[in-house]
Amino acid sequence: MQEIKLKKMALILSGAVLNRYSRFKDYPHTLQYSYITMKSVDDNRIYPEFFETHHATREVDGKYLLRKGDVVMKLAPPYSAAFVDFDCENLIVPSNFAIIRTEEQLDPEYLSFILNAPHVRRQLRRLVEGSTLAVIKINHLNNVKLRIRDKNEQILYAKLLSLLKQRRELKMRVIELEDKITDSLLREL
Structure with a gap:
C-alpha cells in the first residue's frame, strides 16, 4: 500500500455555475437538465429523489455532466463523496x-469509500x-493524500464495503418496520 496525492490518479473538476446557463429569463427555447443538490449526496450514496430541474438557455458543457463511474464530492461540510453507479443523462453537477x-x-x-x-x-x-468559509478548493482536493492498494484489492474492498453498507x-x-409493528400493536390494546 502506498500513499499518493489524488491529483496523480484522477482528474478533478469543479461543477458548473448554473446561472451561466440561464441568463435570459424570457428566452423561448430552453433545454431541460436535472442537477444534484446538497441533499442528494450523502456518504457514498446518491438520492435521485432530491434532484432538481434546471432550464438552460444553451447547452451545458459535457465536462459538467455526470457520467457512470464518476465520483461526486461536496465541497462544503460534511464533504460527502458518492460513486455514480447508474446511467445518468443530462445530470449537471x-x-x-x-x-x-x-x-x-x-x-x-473504492475512491468514494476512501x-x-x-x-x-x-x-x-x-x-x-x-x-471563514469551510469550503474545499479543487487545489485542496488535488493535494489530499490517499492510501492506495493494487487494483484487485481496491475492487475487493469496494465490494466488501458496499455489501456492509447494504447490510446496515x-x-x-428492519428496525423501522419492527417499530411500526410495535406501534400498531400498542394502538390496538
Missing part, C-alpha cells in the same frame, strides 16, 4: 461539488482550517 474522474489504476467506488473515511475527512478539515441499511429498515 453544480459548482458546490467536485467531479472526480479516476484513471485506470484507481477504482472509483474519501468518506475519517482520516481523509481530517485532512480536509485541516486544509480549510482558519478560513437493511438492518435499519
Whole structure:
C-alpha cells in the first residue's frame, strides 16, 4: 500500500455555475437538465429523489455532466463523496461539488469509500482550517493524500464495503418496520 496525492490518479473538476446557463429569463427555447443538490449526496450514496430541474438557455458543457463511474464530492461540510453507479443523462453537477474522474489504476467506488473515511475527512478539515468559509478548493482536493492498494484489492474492498453498507441499511429498515409493528400493536390494546 502506498500513499499518493489524488491529483496523480484522477482528474478533478469543479461543477458548473448554473446561472451561466440561464441568463435570459424570457428566452423561448430552453433545454431541460436535472442537477444534484446538497441533499442528494450523502456518504457514498446518491438520492435521485432530491434532484432538481434546471432550464438552460444553451447547452451545458459535457465536462459538467455526470457520467457512470464518476465520483461526486461536496465541497462544503460534511464533504460527502458518492460513486455514480447508474446511467445518468443530462445530470449537471453544480459548482458546490467536485467531479472526480479516476484513471485506470484507481477504482472509483473504492475512491468514494476512501474519501468518506475519517482520516481523509481530517485532512480536509485541516486544509480549510482558519478560513471563514469551510469550503474545499479543487487545489485542496488535488493535494489530499490517499492510501492506495493494487487494483484487485481496491475492487475487493469496494465490494466488501458496499455489501456492509447494504447490510446496515437493511438492518435499519428492519428496525423501522419492527417499530411500526410495535406501534400498531400498542394502538390496538
